[in-house]
Amino acid sequence: MSDVESHLQQLSRGVEAIYSLEELRKKLQSGKALRIKLGMDPTAPDIHLGHSVVLRKLRQFQDLGHTAVLIIGDYTARIGDPTGRDTTRPVLDEAAILRNARTYLEQAGRVLDTSPGKIEVRHNSEWLSKLSFADVLRLTGMVTVQQMLHRENFKLRMEQQREIVLSEFMYPIMQAYDSVVIKSDVELGGTDQTFNNLMGRELMSKHDMAKQVVMVMPILVGLDGHEKMSKSKGNYVAVTEPPAEMFGKIMSIPDALMSNYFQLLTALPPERITSILDSSQTHPRDAKDILGRVIVEEFHGREGAELASAEFRRRFSQGGGGLPTDLETKVVPALAQGAMGMLDLICAVGFATSKSDARRLVEQGGVTLDDQKITDPKATVSVAGEGILRVGKRRVCKIKAS
């Protein structure tokens, strides 16, 4: 297989759609370093595995010698979005945008290759702020209302007779114009960006330029196995999380989700994935362990992944009970004054939000002190030196009087 064909195969992996494969092939055949565009919205700086799907694809391109062009949508963010609902975009000030962009880059850098020459970071205010009204009219003259109304989101709202603010039509045009300016060869995005990215092709061809290829990646399902991974749903794994936390969260996904995660979040060869997912060859628990380690390894290295896996086994498998390696010590000064109520102690270390809450935990048998189960809510404790307090499976700490 030629290089081009093998690259094409790698790059197509896990992709939802390519517009079009043939054009991508031609671009790869040219032998040039391609410019791969990815737009980012400077409002949500908490990057999670869902974002990493697209970022990993971008990284793949980088590794094959192409250039990542990251567009920070600062102009758009500054103007905000009048529509309130479907596409809430809060208005941000300059400082916030800069801050968000910086944390975004810091986090995206855990996936991307940020060495010089591999990545180009641009703010779209650079060119958008210079457009005159006449320029804007010229751009809007290149797109028809009918094209706009084809977009799913708009179509739906037309049918439901819900408002569409005129300026909303401008967002796809602005993004598309970004592509014209930076002369992208390929634009990446999630499937939700399909329309906007295709608009880039449209606008580029109106400018007599080579059209960008659009590749859209599937939206990653969150830890709950149903809804898309997002911060607001709380069903996410942030790229900045410590190894043990990452690993544990991955172990908590429904078994049925494993295949999807292997496909979108790892680079394991397809045959390998098939054999891992075949329960007659690999125990499902081990399959998930592999998944967890491969993902954690990407962010914390081989050693971090192994440690996280080992710790998980120690703490939770076969009854568990092991202590975490980074066992936290909490000082409870009140203990120095003699016996203190169990419930107060639980609240004092922050394992319960109220005494009623603490009482429930005790009554349900979820609390142990030095491996002694406490079942009486009225119990008092006096810890001479220090003790190990557990609440449920996951909350453990060492307590000291001073």
Add this chain to the structure above:
RNA sequence: GGGCGCGUACCGAAGUGGCCAAACGGGGCAGACUGUAAAUCUGCUGGCUUAACGCCUCCGUAGGUUCGAAUCCUACCGCGCCCA
């Protein structure tokens, strides 16, 4: 400008004068079990406490009617839809 609706705990959603700390579902937490923080099953899910069928706070906000209000009235705030 006119008309009509809606606002209940983390979320969704019942409840239209006392039996309401408020059904039910989701989520969360705990327990059992296990192959894991999976699945399944069970319990809990406003707060305080001398732990009691005690007290306090609570159904957008502020008043009012009533022996008694999430439920009725008034004003206000917020949200939505329709007409102009």
